[in-house]
Amino acid sequence: QVQPVESGGGLVQPGGSLRLSCAASGSIFSFNTMGWHRQAPGKQREWVASITIGGITNYADSVKGRFTISRDNAKNTVYLQMNSLKPEDTAVYYCNGGPLYWGQGTQVTVSS
Secondary structure: OOOOEEEOOEEEOOOOOEEEEEEOOHHHHOOOOEEEEEEOOOOOOEEEEEEOOOOOEEEOOOOOOOEEEEEEOOOOEEEEEEOOOOHHHOEEEEEEEOOOEEOOOEEEEEOO
16 A cells, blocks of 8 residues: 655645645545544644545534545545635644555644
């Protein structure tokens, strides 16, 4: 199995937007709910959003209405569109395929 690979992190001002991408192997992508978690400095990793194989989405209350998770089955890729970013969204964002397959993370920093 090839682990998921995240991309798209960076530095953005408060109120700005970023889109994270996560590419996974077909065997992971096709048989797992895909999700995003994040870990801020000094804090535990927390779940952000997930999307099932059938496209059902769920979000943490802290990001609901601002973040959108989607998946492109042809590209074996899941996305996290993040709008209206706040400084408290600063964290390393991790993509996962089910409970077993995790990426290395991508840094998102929201600061002026």
